[in-house]
Amino acid sequence: xxxxxxxxxxxxxxxxxxxxxxxxxxxxxxxxxxxxxxxxxxxxxxxxxxxxxxxxxxxxxxxxxxxxxxxxxxxxxxxxxxxxxxxxxxxxxxxxxxxxxxxxxxxxxxxxxxxxxxxxxxxxxxxxxxxxxxxxxxxxxxxxxxxxxxxxxxxxxxxxxxxxxxxxxxxxxxxxxxxxxxxxxxxxxxxxxxxxxxxxxxxxxxxxxxxxxxxxxxxxxxxxxxxxxxxxxxxxxxxxxxxxxxxxxxxxxxxxxxxxxxxxxxxxxxxxxxxxxxxxxxxxxxxxxxxx
Amino acid sequence: xxxxxxxxxxxxxxxxxxxxxxxxxxxxxxxxxxxxxxxxxxxxxxxxxxxxxxxxxxxxxxxxxxxxxxxxxxxxxxxxxxxxxxxxxxxxxxxxxxxxxxxxxxxxxxxxxxxxxxxxxxxxxxxxxxxxxxxxxxxxxxxxxxxxxxxxxxxxxxxxxxxxxxxxxxxxxxxxxxxxxxxxxxxxxxxxxxxxxxxxxxxxxxxxxxxxxxxxxxxxxxxxxxxx
Numbered sequence: 317x318x319x320x321x322x323x324x325x326x327x328x329x330x331x332x333x334x335x336x337x338x339x340x341x342x343x344x345x346x347x348x349x350x351x352x353x354x355x356x357x358x359x360x361x362x363x364x365x366x367x368x369x370x371x372x373x374x375x376x377x378x379x380x381x382x383x384x385x386x387x388x389x390x391x392x393x394x395x396x397x398x399x400x401x402x403x404x405x406x407x408x409x410x411x412x413x414x415x416x417x418x419x420x421x422x423x424x425x426x427x428x429x430x431x432x433x434x435x436x437x438x439x440x441x442x443x444x445x446x447x448x449x450x451x452x453x454x455x456x457x458x459x460x461x462x463x464x465x466x467x468x469x470x471x472x473x474x475x476x477x478x479x480x481x482x483x484x485x486x487x488x489x490x491x492x493x494x495x496x497x498x499x500x501x502x503x504x505x506x507x508x509x510x511x512x513x514x515x516x517x518x519x520x521x522x523x524x525x526x527x528x529x530x531x532x533x534x535x536x537x538x539x540x541x542x543x544x545x546x547x548x549x550x551x552x553x554x555x556x557x558x559x560x561x562x563x564x565x566x567x568x569x570x571x572x573x574x575x576x577x578x579x580x581x582x583x584x585x586x587x588x589x590x591x592x593x594x595x596x597x598x599x600x601x602x603x604x605x606x607x608x
Numbered sequence: 609x610x611x612x613x614x615x616x617x618x619x620x621x622x623x624x625x626x627x628x629x630x631x632x633x634x635x636x637x638x639x640x641x642x643x644x645x646x647x648x649x650x651x652x653x654x655x656x657x658x659x660x661x662x663x664x665x666x667x668x669x670x671x672x673x674x675x676x677x678x679x680x681x682x683x684x685x686x687x688x689x690x691x692x693x694x695x696x697x698x699x700x701x702x703x704x705x706x707x708x709x710x711x712x713x714x715x716x717x718x719x720x721x722x723x724x725x726x727x728x729x730x731x732x733x734x735x736x737x738x739x740x741x742x743x744x745x746x747x748x749x750x751x752x753x754x755x756x757x758x759x760x761x762x763x764x765x766x767x768x769x770x771x772x773x774x775x776x777x778x779x780x781x782x783x784x785x786x787x788x789x790x791x792x793x794x795x796x797x798x799x800x801x802x803x804x805x806x807x808x809x810x811x812x813x814x815x816x817x818x819x820x821x822x823x824x825x826x827x828x829x830x831x832x833x834x835x836x
Contacts, residue, residue: 437831441832447736491836509836513742516743517742517746
């Protein structure tokens with residue numbers, strides 16, 4: 317992409333795009349995460365560290381909010397079960413929510429980048445171009461999910477992040493980011509592009525299941541599915557359809573039925589839909605004991 | 609007079625500070641005369657001209673992986689020896705003697721037997737660039753039937769005239785776009801004729817020109833096609 321094309325068609329790059337003249341074709345990458353299956357084991361987070369060359373920043377920097385976990389597990393506690401016991405952290409009623417970049421269709425981060433380092437790809441990903449980023453951190457400020465992470469240090473040269481012998485375990489398909497650059501979950505774009513190259517060589521499109529993201533690959537309970545939302549045979553498409561979740565709506569069928577989906581049995585929802593970022597990640601609500 | 613002295617002292621101080629800073633800065637590697645890349649000193653001055661021009665060996669005989677992976681690869685030592693152990697005529701030349709030191713081990717014991725030759729990378733793209741040899745080989749050599757040396761030469765220059773390969777193209781993003789923004793023949797639906805896939809080279813749907821024949825499609829307009 318040339319800079320001139322980027323500037324000429326700037327509004328197109330920000331376009332919310334499953335619209336008639338620019339459909340997602342042939343790919344729209346999307347995810348669904350079953351919170352009922354998630355046990356909060358953090359394997360996805362660890363896999364992401366390994367796959368995407370994330371620096372392990374250590375306790376001190378973590379306390380300053382400098383953590384770099386693209387995939388993090390958020391914990392929520394069921395108050396009435398837990399705190400009643402008089403403990404600081406209740407040991408019952410934990411609920412887990414894996415949180416990473418939601419690859420919004422109308423991404424708030426894209427609109428504010430002063431140098432167009434983050435923009436939308438034709439297959440519905442929110443790309444982050446490290447060598448273009450100047451580190452204004454505006455995108456992070458505008459992200460409602462707080463899933464963008466900034467390199468406050470030059471981690472490759474920081475002590476104990478990657479000791480000399482560990483540089484061999486870095487993934488060569490992913491850049492090692494330098495200081496002053498914003499980064500975030502990419503839906504493992506290196507795996508996507510490898511599969512696309514393989515498919516293109518054979519003159520076909522990527523099959524469902526051909527691409528696994530690192531987090532999906534390690535999930536012991538298969539809570540995470542990833543695939544092409546355009547392909548009606550894909551697992552993700554079927555899940556979204558079963559839950560009546562639509563990409564370009566800001567309120568889903570489940571919301572009409574009230575809390576817990578009422579009697580409809582629908583569990584699918586997307587986080588902060590009312591802000592209209594149109595995220596590409598659908599969560600399947602946990603089936604609580606109280607709802608059974 | 610005193611003011612004049614003070615100024616000169618200040619200037620001297622400034623000069624020494626700047627010069628000491630300059631010596632602290634890491635020295636950048638020496639560049640080729642045309643400033644296209646670092647001047648790489650190879651362990652053996654490999655004669656590409658002998659192999660590719662005089663002997664007419666296909667580039668992909670040694671750089672095997674180009675046709676099936678992202679990287680072209682350098683041949684393992686075994687491949688060099690595979691031919692050269694039966695070429696007696698050049699067996700005693702200095703460069704081949706050096707090559708066999710890596711295979712058999714040097715007499716002074718500094719090089720152990722079967723040590724890979726530590727070739728250095730000449731066409732080294734930045735880490736944030738994803739380039740795929742396979743796609744380019746498929747397009748130019750398999751689909752358009754162009755000669756290997758011509759297709760490789762688009763990016764690597766006229767290697768058959770070189771000894772040690774030198775960078776002869778800029779390999780910058782603007783230089784890539786120089787080819788990728790030329791008119792590609794695409795079908796009206798936006799698919800390329802190759803593999804009949806509905807795939808847009810461009811973020812913009814390609815549009816036909818007035819005559820309706822050539823349809824302009826700009827380069828891969830998704831940054832993540834090439835950047836990682």
